[in-house]
Amino acid sequence: MVPRPYFDAQGRVLPFDQVMQLEIIDDRTFRSTTKAYSPTGGENGTYGGHVYAQAAWAAAQTVDEGYLIHDITGWFTLGGRPTEYFVYTVHKIRDGYNYCTRTVTVTQAAEKGTMFTCTCSFKRDEGSPTDFQHRVDLKGHYRVVLEGKEDEPMEHPVAPSNDSVYFRETYLPQHPEHFNPIAGLHLRKVDMKRYNDVRMPLDRRQLIFYTLRGSLPLPTAPYPPISATFSVTREANLHACAHLYASDRNSLFIIPNHLSLGREFTRMASLSHTVIFHVGIKDLVMPAEPRTNHPNADPTLFDEGSLPLCNLEPYGRGDKDGRKWFVQESWTTRAAGGRGLHMSRMWDYGSGTHIATTIQDGLIRFKPGTKL
Template identity: 25%
Template sequence: MGVTLFEPPALDPSKAHIENILDLTPVSDIGPDVFTNTRPLWHPPGARGIYGGAAIAQSLAAAQLTVGPEFSPHSMHCYFVLAGDSQLPIIYHVERVRDGRSFATRTVQARQKGRPIFTTTLSFDREGGGGEKKVEHSTRKPDIPLPPANGIVDDRGPFETRRAGILNRTSSQPETKAVRQFIRARGHISAAGSHQAHLSALAYMSDSYFIGTIARVQDIPRFSSPEALKRVLSKLKNPSDLDSETIARALKDLTDQESSEIKAQLMQGSEVMIPKPKREIGMMVSLDHTIYFHNRRGFRADDWLFVEMTSPWAGDGRGLVMQKIWSQDGTLVATCVQEGVVRLKQDSASKPNKL
């Protein structure tokens, strides 16, 4: 079995990179409402398996193919069941749970080798069905300028990010901090993709650095040493990636960014703060992912979106992260929630249970 179930077609130059990556092919031989990834799945530097956003976005794209154009997703509740393998095709099974006048419900199960690796339930509503009189309010977007590019270009990735700092960085209370960044899909999403393509792209990008927020508000660097960086490089899924200077450069940049953040936290003006005991992440794995879509047609995923992530709680080997996403004009586009396993490296005498 190859990376895709069918021979992948050439990339469509009229579409953005992220559209080509998220493209689906019907698998009518298996049954109705069954789809598979048309092209190989991209995964970011350091990833052992598939990027979680790929399963989220392609499940959304598959579900959108089974509802009428008058319906748009307003919520999506996902569970990561098993680790995906970027060297195997994914089969998406959509079930039409309910079709009502105002709402429709779909479940999607993503499978590899017949085993479920990801499952989600999506709810769609008919846009404009709330009537002329409405209850409306929205959290305002912080006034944060777009930071300059860091100089690293990786045209293979379907989206790009720019970090915009950490609010309350020097606070001793992680729950008061907010990690900020800008994100957008590369290229120009085609008119043919319509708003569904922008929604799928948003879902794809919503998993970027999400559960990692906990490590950042806790001041725990992802790569604590050059040796830790080498360990990540050695665990890349595709052997050919080990020869990529682009990936090595991107990882080095991430290490340098995190090191500078930690140094900044140790210095406050001329006063040197006492550093915290050394801690290292032993495991950080997403368990679930929820997206609440707000203004479904009020943004473009290929324009810069502003993201703010906070963690209200962590404990008992798990952590929770909240994410708000705004368009540049201040429209609150989506609110996301993710819980994950977050464990520190332990002494040999006190190792936690395996997943």
């Protein structure tokens, strides 16, 4: 038996909670049920963000209510197989009062060994007399590429299955029938040409907007978390995992794209990926997707038996359809020795809150003789 596909015969795409669904094997072992996204659309390679986010969700099953993931580092050791399940084994490192730590090892074909491992840290919500961050007026700073669409991110193009120059300029024109939507989230890639053309490679940026497909369980009790006292549910971690899922999308392609070497690389693969959340659950809530099919988006396969959750004010504000958007701002700082570095900040697009920072070390090799 193979995992469930991430879209059906009518082209309806699975919501995030179904993408992350786990089968319980025992109190520390879990198995995926849905096929991981395969960027090539074939049987080789899976999207690293799937195993990354689902490993965190598996770890969350073993911590007490009240703990929310705030830091995860993962190492990719073998390529994923989209036709096989992921098996997650969680190991308890420590349970403290404010923090607890887990490691997760992931296998597919057992004889091949571990294909991914990560360390996750969870913490209790706590207040602070200080709240300091670098302020960026995203709409103003990136006006040249956002103008006319600044309040409607869905008007930007869908983030491609594969953000290589070859895929965009050669494969897609030759395969107009290509259909391979990523499940769980709507992701939109901003055309940064007018911003990047006048900048040096290390000053170039990429913006990817993302918003939830479907709806998620309540992250706090009571909800919304506007009272002085509230408790964080285990399901709050599913909201955080949606951000983790978005954090790795087409990340390493930024390196050759920003270096103007899009056709010069020969191999690329993630080595390690770290996400650090700077905020609590109030700023990570993923409100439900409106049950309105946007003309520019593939429809979501809604569960008709469930009701949209997490759609109460002030969390239901967003675009004209009510979608709440987040945005990842990415760049590269280094490429040498067969490796490259991808970095990003993840923002609440509406409020300007800096919710997370990411850093990814990747394998990237260029053709002999390649020069900037």
